[in-house]
Amino acid sequence: MPAxxxxxxxxxxxxxxxxxxxxxxxxxxxxxxxxxKFLLNPKEDFDIIASQTAYTGMIFGVLGLITGSLWAxxxxxxxxxxxxxxxxxxITMLSYFAYIVLRSSMDDAQKxxxxxxxxxxxxxxxxxxxxxxxxRLSQVDSLHPGNGGNPGFNTYDLDxxxxxxxxxxxxxxxxxxxxxxxxxxxxxxxNRYNYNK
Amino acid sequence: MIKIRNFLLLIAVLCGxxxxxxxxxxGNVEMADSMMSSGKMYVVVAVVLIILAGxxxxxxxxxxxxxxxxxTINAEKEQEKK
Numbered sequence: 371m372p373a374x375x376x377x378x379x380x381x382x383x384x385x386x387x388x389x390x391x392x393x394x395x396x397x398x399x400x401x402x403x404x405x406x407k408f409l410l411n412p413k414e415d416f417d418i419i420a421s422q423t424a425y426t427g428m429i430f431g432v433l434g435l436i437t438g439s440l441w442a443x444x445x446x447x448x449x450x451x452x453x454x455x456x457x458x459x460x461i462t463m464l465s466y467f468a469y470i471v472l473r474s475s476m477d478d479a480q481k482x483x484x485x486x487x488x489x490x491x492x493x494x495x496x497x498x499x500x501x502x503x504x505x506r507l508s509q510v511d512s513l514h515p516g517n518g519g520n521p522g523f524n525t526y527d528l529d530x531x532x533x534x535x536x537x538x539x540x541x542x543x544x545x546x547x548x549x550x551x552x553x554x555x556x557x558x559x560x561n562r563y564n565y566n567k
Numbered sequence: 568m569i570k571i572r573n574f575l576l577l578i579a580v581l582c583g584x585x586x587x588x589x590x591x592x593x594g595n596v597e598m599a600d601s602m603m604s605s606g607k608m609y610v611v612v613a614v615v616l617i618i619l620a621g622x623x624x625x626x627x628x629x630x631x632x633x634x635x636x637x638x639t640i641n642a643e644k645e646q647e648k649k
Contacts, residue, residue, distance in 0.1 A: 380608075386614050386615060433618050437617050440614060440617065550622075
């Protein structure tokens, strides 16, 4: 563990808070791929996978926000600050909440899957713009490491010992996220099967 | 039916545990001094607890979904018997 001011032992949150966002990015990417697949080839199964992975990603995003907020309280001094990355993440979470609202607001299954697939692509673009691009462009530097014009990992306060734990942790959380998503997908498949019977 | 009732009871107990688990970090927040002590290690503990509580809550919601599905399937089966 590198000895850092302000952060102290909370640097260990890297294995939890940061991994939440990695898992969320992974699962939203899967969701995007299946939304595009659905638009190219409207199979019901693609819609199930796209929607359930998006729901699972929301869980990880919300957990990421809460843990980040707590971490910020004890390192940056406030629950929420006007940081471009924080606001960007909040906006993306809202746009994915809108995805859920959009889905539940339509009764016609065909229309619902098509419109939500289009919206999902839009939401993913929002995610990339607000989480990856906007914090780097904005005039105010984010307090997150790796922002303010620098590419992500080089400026991380990671030393090699932490990397040895961090990368397997990322893989582990991503796999856990995929596991939860696959359970959701299977439940939804059975649900639809029962409904169509 | 008794089986289902026991199951619901278990869920209720789990929910109770969970509410408690969620309160734990919030309780620590009041005492900022202790959170700041030992190199802010308790912030990490609180973060881990939040994630655990969140995932447990989600697991319970999945469990409820499955229970609902089981009920509909069982109801259909009973209808078929009649």
